[in-house]
Amino acid sequence: MIQVAIMGHGTVGSGVYAVFEMNAREISRAVGQPVEVKYVLDLRDFSSLPYADKFITDFSVIENDPEVTVVAEVMGGVGAAYEFTKRCLKAGKSVCTSNKELVATHGEELLALAKAHNVNYLFEASVGGGIPVIRPMMQCLAANRIDEICGILNGTTNYILSEMIHKGVSFEDALKQAQALGYAENDPTADIEGHDACRKICILSDLAFGDKIDPNEVSCQGISKITLKDVALADELGYVIKLIGRAKRAENGKIYAFVAPHLVAKSSPLAAVEEVFNGIMVTGNAVGEVMFYGQGAGKLATASAVVADMMDAIAHADKRRPVEWGDGSEKLLLPLDALESAWYVPGEAPEAIVDRKIDGAVITKPMTANALHEAVGEAAGAMRVL
Ligand code: HSE
Numbered sequence: 001m002i003q004v005a006i007m008g009h010g011t012v013g014s015g016v017y018a019v020f021e022m023n024a025r026e027i028s029r030a031v032g033q034p035v036e037v038k039y040v041l042d043l044r045d046f047s048s049l050p051y052a053d054k055f056i057t058d059f060s061v062i063e064n065d066p067e068v069t070v071v072a073e074v075m076g077g078v079g080a081a082y083e084f085t086k087r088c089l090k091a092g093k094s095v096c097t098s099n100k101e102l103v104a105t106h107g108e109e110l111l112a113l114a115k116a117h118n119v120n121y122l123f124e125a126s127v128g129g130g131i132p133v134i135r136p137m138m139q140c141l142a143a144n145r146i147d148e149i150c151g152i153l154n155g156t157t158n159y160i161l162s163e164m165i166h167k168g169v170s171f172e173d174a175l176k177q178a179q180a181l182g183y184a185e186n187d188p189t190a191d192i193e194g195h196d197a198c199r200k201i202c203i204l205s206d207l208a209f210g211d212k213i214d215p216n217e218v219s220c221q222g223i224s225k226i227t228l229k230d231v232a233l234a235d236e237l238g239y240v241i242k243l244i245g246r247a248k249r250a251e252n253g254k255i256y257a258f259v260a261p262h263l264v265a266k267s268s269p270l271a272a273v274e275e276v277f278n279g280i281m282v283t284g285n286a287v288g289e290v291m292f293y294g295q296g297a298g299k300l301a302t303a304s305a306v307v308a309d310m311m312d313a314i315a316h317a318d319k320r321r322p323v324e325w326g327d328g329s330e331k332l333l334l335p336l337d338a339l340e341s342a343w344y345v346p347g348e349a350p351e352a353i354v355d356r357k358i359d360g361a362v363i364t365k366p367m368t369a370n371a372l373h374e375a376v377g378e379a380a381g382a383m384r385v386l
């Protein structure tokens with residue numbers, strides 16, 4: 001019998017417990033013995049639950065219990081989650097997390113700590129919810145130089161945009177629905193303003209390019225200024241609006257990384273990624289383009305990735321998964337201004353930069369952000385075209 005603990009009983013934490021219950025037989029068969037959740041750490045009152053006896057409020061119970069070898073950190077944030085993760089790793093326990101903020105902010109330090117204590121720090125659920133993307137990048141694409149990552153990385157904003165595009169639902173109403181469905185962060189600003197997608201593109205970049213890309217240095221724009229009028233103009237031009245996280249290797253080995261709403265051609269596979277689903281395209285110099293697709297948020301989908309990591313940590317108790325990246329000293333990030341693209345500009349633009357035009361909007365020729373601003377001034381509402 002293997003004993004594990006769950007830190008946090010919110011949407012994902014309760015999902016982790018549910019997956020262990022629901023799929024006990026499959027999990028036991030894959031691991032080779034039963035896995036029991038010994039503790040659930042949460043300060044709130046869950047005394048009405050059938051597994052109320054599992055709940056504890058004192059972290060040191062987990063820390064000091066040698067029977068607990070693998071811990072799920074599904075608390076979120078970088079306060080107690082950071083502290084408890086470090087203490088678990090130092091106590092020789094593997095930690096598996098969905099906490100993208102913590103991985104994006106302190107991943108390099110926690111991975112180094114895991115290495116020093118010969119345990120695993122695994123974070124499949126931190127990007128793309130239930131979609132396998134971290135492990136495939138670490139293993140199946142390991143023989144490639146990664147040249148570009150481009151994707152829809154936030155389920156909440158994709159849900160909101162899908163509702164706006166297909167049902168004409170207002171931004172505010174679509175957000176309320178996404179919250180009710182358990183997709184949004186506690187403070188949905190992180191979703192709407194792109195910070196959540198930014199953390200995820202940083203984690204994928206850390207893995208792909210080997211050095212920390214700091215989310216605070218990455219240009220990040222959300223969807224709060226997108227209007228139903230933009231949606232209608234984009235549609236007339238043959239596009240849908242998607243919030244895209246991108247990281248692209250430049251010829252000199254440096255990286256452009258950013259999050260911004262884009263116009264995506266209706267013929268692109270990313271345009272077909274609807275509702276809470278995420279789609280992540282990765283370009284490797286040997287494999288070419290591959291795409292990962294699935295539910296990017298939600299209780300059981302995200303929990304499935306956390307539990308699979310816990311099973312992997314159990315299987316690799318004696319031989320940890322080698323994963324690490326640098327502390328950011330390579331300074332890989334390039335200023336975004338130099339990255340050329342075509343642009344959607346609501347309103348008018350000088351003929352010299354226009355590629356296509358309809359009543360109310362323009363698609364420009366490929367150009368840098370600086371050149372666009374010189375041509376049309378502030379260009380409020382302009383979006384890159386993918
Ligand atoms: N709020 C996040 C999203 C949850 O909507 O994608 C999954 O990371």
